Amino acid sequence: MKIHLVGGFLGSGKTTAIVNACQQLKQQGLKVGVITNDQGQYLVDSEFLHGKGISSAQVTGGCFCCNYDQLNEQILRMKANASPDVIFAESVGSCTDLVATVLKPLLKFRREEMEVLTLSCFVDARMLLMHVEGRRLPFSQDTAYIWEKQIEEASLIVVNKVDLISPADLPVFQQALAAKYPNKKFLFQNSLNEGSVREWLNALDASDDPNKLASLDIDYAKYGKGEAELxxxxxxxxxxxxxxxxxxxxxxxxxxxxxxxxxxxxxxxxxxxxxxxxxxxxxxxxxxxxxxxxxxxxxxxxxxxxxxxxxxxxxxxxxxxxxxxxxxxxxxxxxxxxxxxxxxxxxxxxxxxxxxxxxxxxxxxxxxx
Ligand SMILES: Nc1nc2c(ncn2[C@@H]2O[C@H](COP(=O)(O)OP(=O)(O)OP(=O)(O)O)[C@@H](O)[C@H]2O)c(=O)[nH]1
Ligand SMILES: [Mg+2]
CATH class of the missing domain: 3.30.70.360 (Alpha-Beta Plaits)
Incomplete structure (x- = not known):
């Protein structure tokens, strides 16, 4: 079983990409499942997946890290009920520190079930462009801190909604990213496009050893404030x-x-x-x-x-x-x-x-x- 953790800020396109990826994997005859996660109980993303015929489970009332046991239960339940080949677990868009609180615990406690464990971080291409150009993000400083930490902890960054930035900006953007984050792999993606999402699936299969991902050095007071401001x-x-x-x-x-x-x-x-x-x-x-x-x-x-x-x-x-x-x-x-x-x-x-x-x-x- 492969488990793909999908993080990244609110509205960056995680669910869109996951749906597209699941449809492609199902066409290949693979069994897929998705675990959604959010602060409340009645989740639009879960209804959306259900409407697309994709089997899903939810972790509600807070992020995966604070509800790790629920996440663990949902993985075990999915495995027992459907033995999926691939599970996507989409975390709350305002959550970070996933390496220390979700990925490493999964590596420790669920290692025998997983052939592959990956972490992708989705980011809206327009926000990332603002960031590398030194412009302020349209959120408070503490919320922007979460956004930055999400990028810092992942090695695979999906620069999503690339169709919404001008192709003329792309070469300079790519250069600026390579200079600012020399050790990261950036995928420029349009999650509404099948071929583009196929490249993400290929990148997931070629992901680095998750043991190499380092836990963040993070200020929880700032993180908690940024989370509460939303x-x-x-x-x-x-x-x-x-x-x-x-x-x-x-x-x-x-x-x-x-x-x-x-x-x-x-x-x-x-x-x-x-x-x-x-x-x-x-x-x-x-x-x-x-x-x-x-x-x-x-x-x-x-x-x-x-x-x-x-x-x-x-x-x-x-x-x-x-x-x-x-x-x-x-x-x-x-x-x-x-x-x-x-x-x-x-x-x-x-x-x-x-x-x-x-x-x-x-x-x-x-x-x-
Ligand atoms: N143009 C364009 N729109 C996209 C792309 N990916 C997602 N969207 C749109 O962006 C909006 C948000 O997408 P979601 O997939 O719901 O975002 P999310 O990251 O799952 O959001 P949360 O679960 O709230 O964190 C939707 O209207 C999508 O159709 C893309 O690559 N290009
Ligand atoms: Mg979503």
């Missing part, structure tokens, strides 16, 4: 109408919520919405940098006329949880005012993530301890 909100929303406009109202709600967060100036780590109408699902995804254009009118047409629409919202935004919740409540009220509609909420949860307290932490190669 509020979490998750909930499910049901919209019922009598005139067939439920999909339109649901999409309008999502659109207005994102617009309201953007207007507030709060940087969006990742705001994900799964829209479900009569079993047809679409994942909408927004980050602080301009997102892929989502044509709401086209989506309304696609969903058609229905009296029931459901949304799952997962938002990670640099603001207080109360502010984030208030912005959504405003938009819910706006929909209710339109009349002839029942808008209800389920599983509402919004909070500041707790201080990261890993179950295990191996400072040095465990063989030396």
């Amino acid at each position: 509020a979490w909100l998750d909930e499910q929303i049901t919209i019922e109408t009598a005139d067939g406009t439920a999909p339109q109202r649901a999409l309008d709600l999502a659109h207005r919520f994102v617009a309201s967060v953007r207007r507030s100036g709060a940087p969006i780590g990742h705001l994900k919405v799964m829209a479900d109408v009569d079993g047809m699902q679409r994942k909408l995804s927004f980050t602080t940098l301009a997102a892929n254009d989502i044509d709401m009118a086209e989506l309304v047409t696609l969903f058609g006329t229905h009296d029931l629409a459901q949304l799952t919202v997962n938002a990670r935004v640099q603001t207080s949880p109360e502010m984030l919740r208030a912005m959504l409540v405003n938009e819910l009220a706006h929909q209710k005012q339109a009349g002839d509609v029942v808008v209800s909420e389920q599983h509402v949860s919004f909070f500041k993530p707790g201080f990261p307290t890993p179950i295990h932490r191996f400072e040095v190669d465990y063989r030396a301890t």
Whole structure:
């Protein structure tokens, strides 16, 4: 069994690449599984994988490092139920220190099950370009610290969404990266493209010995502060109408919520919405940098006329949880005012993530301890 740990910042494209990779591996006749991970309980990524027919399990309520036992259980359960050839484990986008707290413990405790264990770090090409050009990232210093540490600890860096930067910038960008990080392997990837993701799979198969990865020297106070500065909100929303406009109202709600967060100036780590109408699902995804254009009118047409629409919202935004919740409540009220509609909420949860307290932490190669 191969286990690929997939880290990297919120919205950098981890799930997109994993789905694409799983589809390719399945076509080759291999059995795959994915373990998703986030702060809340109702995860858009898990619904997304389910909708794509990819078997998945989740580790909820915090990152892999603080819930190592849950991760371990899910690996064992997947192995017992489906004996997958390949498992992708996608960590929370605001998590770092994976080498010391997840990779080394897996090497110590699960070595006999794994032929291969890798760690990739995904990074939005546009943010990395800003960084090497000396521009400030659109997040607080402590949150940007997490982003930098994620890159520091991995040797394989997937510079994702490369299609969103100008090809003219690429040669200088590549040179600057090679100069700044001489010991890392950079893959310039478009995770929406099959051939590009195939190269990632090839790189995973050719990965370095994971024992060579060094544990980070990391300031947990700074890390914890950066993590807590990104509020979490998750909930499910049901919209019922009598005139067939439920999909339109649901999409309008999502659109207005994102617009309201953007207007507030709060940087969006990742705001994900799964829209479900009569079993047809679409994942909408927004980050602080301009997102892929989502044509709401086209989506309304696609969903058609229905009296029931459901949304799952997962938002990670640099603001207080109360502010984030208030912005959504405003938009819910706006929909209710339109009349002839029942808008209800389920599983509402919004909070500041707790201080990261890993179950295990191996400072040095465990063989030396
Ligand atoms: N243009 C472009 N868009 C991409 C690429 N990879 C991912 N995206 C888009 O980026 C958005 C975020 O992608 P996800 O795969 O959900 O990101 P993630 O890293 O899993 O996010 P979290 O789980 O919240 O940390 C989605 O709208 C994707 O369609 C890419 O290579 N190019
Ligand atoms: Mg994801």
